[in-house]
Amino acid sequence: MENFKFYNPTKILFGKGTINNIGEEINNFGIKKIFLLAGSGSIKKNGVYDQTISSLKINNIEWVEFWGVQPNPILSHAREALEVLRKNNCEAILAVGGGSVIDEAKAICAGYYKNDIWDLFEDDRELTNALPLFVIQTLSATGSEMNSYSVLTNEFEKKKWAFGSRFTYPKVSIIDPEVQMTLPWRQTVNGGVDAISHVFENYFGGIDEESTLSINEALVRTIIKTIDELKLDEKNYKARANFAWSAALALSGLTSCSMRGGEWVVHRIEHGISALFPDVAHAEGLAVLFPAWIKYIYNYKPIIFKRWAQNIWNTDSIEDAINKFIQKLSEWNAPTKLEHLGVKENDIPDIAENAFMQGEIGNIKSINYDDMVNILRLAL
Amino acid sequence: MENFKFYNPTKILFGKGTINNIGEEINNFGIKKIFLLAGSGSIKKNGVYDQTISSLKINNIEWVEFWGVQPNPILSHAREALEVLRKNNCEAILAVGGGSVIDEAKAICAGYYKNDIWDLFEDDRELTNALPLFVIQTLSATGSEMNSYSVLTNEFEKKKWAFGSRFTYPKVSIIDPEVQMTLPWRQTVNGGVDAISHVFENYFGGIDEESTLSINEALVRTIIKTIDELKLDEKNYKARANFAWSAALALSGLTSCSMRGGEWVVHRIEHGISALFPDVAHAEGLAVLFPAWIKYIYNYKPIIFKRWAQNIWNTDSIEDAINKFIQKLSEWNAPTKLEHLGVKENDIPDIAENAFMQGEIGNIKSINYDDMVNILRLAL
Numbered sequence: 001m002e003n004f005k006f007y008n009p010t011k012i013l014f015g016k017g018t019i020n021n022i023g024e025e026i027n028n029f030g031i032k033k034i035f036l037l038a039g040s041g042s043i044k045k046n047g048v049y050d051q052t053i054s055s056l057k058i059n060n061i062e063w064v065e066f067w068g069v070q071p072n073p074i075l076s077h078a079r080e081a082l083e084v085l086r087k088n089n090c091e092a093i094l095a096v097g098g099g100s101v102i103d104e105a106k107a108i109c110a111g112y113y114k115n116d117i118w119d120l121f122e123d124d125r126e127l128t129n130a131l132p133l134f135v136i137q138t139l140s141a142t143g144s145e146m147n148s149y150s151v152l153t154n155e156f157e158k159k160k161w162a163f164g165s166r167f168t169y170p171k172v173s174i175i176d177p178e179v180q181m182t183l184p185w186r187q188t189v190n191g192g193v194d195a196i197s198h199v200f201e202n203y204f205g206g207i208d209e210e211s212t213l214s215i216n217e218a219l220v221r222t223i224i225k226t227i228d229e230l231k232l233d234e235k236n237y238k239a240r241a242n243f244a245w246s247a248a249l250a251l252s253g254l255t256s257c258s259m260r261g262g263e264w265v266v267h268r269i270e271h272g273i274s275a276l277f278p279d280v281a282h283a284e285g286l287a288v289l290f291p292a293w294i295k296y297i298y299n300y301k302p303i304i305f306k307r308w309a310q311n312i313w314n315t316d317s318i319e320d321a322i323n324k325f326i327q328k329l330s331e332w333n334a335p336t337k338l339e340h341l342g343v344k345e346n347d348i349p350d351i352a353e354n355a356f357m358q359g360e361i362g363n364i365k366s367i368n369y370d371d372m373v374n375i376l377r378l379a380l
Numbered sequence: 381m382e383n384f385k386f387y388n389p390t391k392i393l394f395g396k397g398t399i400n401n402i403g404e405e406i407n408n409f410g411i412k413k414i415f416l417l418a419g420s421g422s423i424k425k426n427g428v429y430d431q432t433i434s435s436l437k438i439n440n441i442e443w444v445e446f447w448g449v450q451p452n453p454i455l456s457h458a459r460e461a462l463e464v465l466r467k468n469n470c471e472a473i474l475a476v477g478g479g480s481v482i483d484e485a486k487a488i489c490a491g492y493y494k495n496d497i498w499d500l501f502e503d504d505r506e507l508t509n510a511l512p513l514f515v516i517q518t519l520s521a522t523g524s525e526m527n528s529y530s531v532l533t534n535e536f537e538k539k540k541w542a543f544g545s546r547f548t549y550p551k552v553s554i555i556d557p558e559v560q561m562t563l564p565w566r567q568t569v570n571g572g573v574d575a576i577s578h579v580f581e582n583y584f585g586g587i588d589e590e591s592t593l594s595i596n597e598a599l600v601r602t603i604i605k606t607i608d609e610l611k612l613d614e615k616n617y618k619a620r621a622n623f624a625w626s627a628a629l630a631l632s633g634l635t636s637c638s639m640r641g642g643e644w645v646v647h648r649i650e651h652g653i654s655a656l657f658p659d660v661a662h663a664e665g666l667a668v669l670f671p672a673w674i675k676y677i678y679n680y681k682p683i684i685f686k687r688w689a690q691n692i693w694n695t696d697s698i699e700d701a702i703n704k705f706i707q708k709l710s711e712w713n714a715p716t717k718l719e720h721l722g723v724k725e726n727d728i729p730d731i732a733e734n735a736f737m738q739g740e741i742g743n744i745k746s747i748n749y750d751d752m753v754n755i756l757r758l759a760l
Contacts, residue, residue: 001395003393004395005394007389008388008389009388010387011385011386011387014637015384016383017383177381208618210602210622211622211623211625211626212625214599215595218594218595218598222590237381238588241381241591242381245591249591249595257394257625258621
């Protein structure tokens, strides 16, 4: 078992009606004026906005609203937001939304202490502080509500990159699964695929670390089971809630303990896709790429893929397990081929080039440009 | 799924050689003088003391040593320690040892802000602060390295009680499983039983919370598997490490999410035993009582005990699962009857009376004095 660090100071309030506590939680930090960051306005339809504002008012917290975070959040919007935040002397950020809102909020919180936000993504080593971040999460997928990571797209340089720091864990995150009851099916599935991918990216870094591997298997089995249940009844609160908690834990640090940093090849190549095809949802790219990567890599470390086949897919055959994985994605109406994303064979070199901008990646086998091309070809 | 809170800010450094980092970690908090609390001296034999002191010296941290914490830590010793700490103006505590040292350290850290340490255990509601706590853990069992709880015995009133507060999470805990390679078998088994009991006390509070229940099952299966492996080879690092991490997680808050507070009946009755029979190790009392409690209670909530039988013991019969549980404890040479602890039938009323001092307990069925007597009788 490899040495590791575990640290996750985010306080989670989980369950029905918990949004009403946000004002009190912010008050506990002595914060009087907050920057409320949000997306396109869905929170005005599902009651989240009203509950949030009501709790802020009761606790005498002033707020400044800033809307328009995109599904793949972009640098220019984050820069604008930071300017407004500074102008209004806000002391902290309240992110109300899904992973993109939370990710952009983290970039702003940390960017507050840098010359420019993008400096964080090119080199985060000198970060020494960040504004406090509070979260009301409305979509279970990225796990951003319970980790320190932020993914942002620099649309000028076509870079979709990530950073993380011990300063960018949310102080408090509220997860009320009830507000997800009315999500379109596509978003529910994308959340499921994203969460499963986070566990898998860590899992395959392991060999026989029984403690972490068995927790990871438990999480994935729960996610598959609950997405199956939601396919039958999207208003099943029990399934929503169990999924929401598993998705939060999937990238909380718990799944990466002793996993040698995990693999993250699929995420990297996917960022190449969604940097060039901004309409492709991150999870849809992951759905297409994950089985292709496993096909390409499993012979380099059969022990872990054999265990994966047995404990997730109930089969001794890795090939059989890959097929079951693809079949499950199809059942959920997730895309399983590049063509489903509108990506063609002759786009592959550009995608690989974009993904390779940050160099080789992966521990099982270091994945270079040619490997990326080959993996993308397996996804045709 | 019931609403819940999750919060655990303890930073964990896990693995070989990590004790060398303690000075740097303390330095990060700007602490210049620390109170080093320890037990009977085993840390001088296994090299832990030398590594600790060396790291403190390198980082120019002064320390004051205080020895003699007992396996069931007692109030008078904690009071003495606090007096010495005050006299020497120490800014924080470094607990070096197992659960008893860590528990007593928490009581001192929080007691620093009270008139008397025992006030914490009678009523912890008014606690507003605690001294920072750092931990070098040498025995995986209680999970105290990764939670806020402290159990202390008031030997004057024969009360073995617990308290916990958001201020008493260790800032940093170091878990180096290598220092546990030379533990006597009895202590390894007691650690395993203690950790399993922590998961079970939470687990049986559930019904069908797939996320938490499946993580709890994964933890218990890992603990059983690794203790079995250690029975074959006590120097198996992989098994020591996987066990150590599972035991830390067992009472970290992760296992209690949405579990309605768990049950904790067995812990309460056990505290009655070890308050009156101080030579009985906590885990030995738990080993004897847990199967007895399950026999007594399972018909009140068969759904969860059926799941437990299937997913932990691979059987559909709850009675069969209880027998397998007892058989496993016997294989490990753990006690399975009250007589193995030196407790006789006519001691039962006194034990039940002591355990009932804090009133009824339990959610499946509220357990009163008579129930406690009946459970103890099933353990004869």
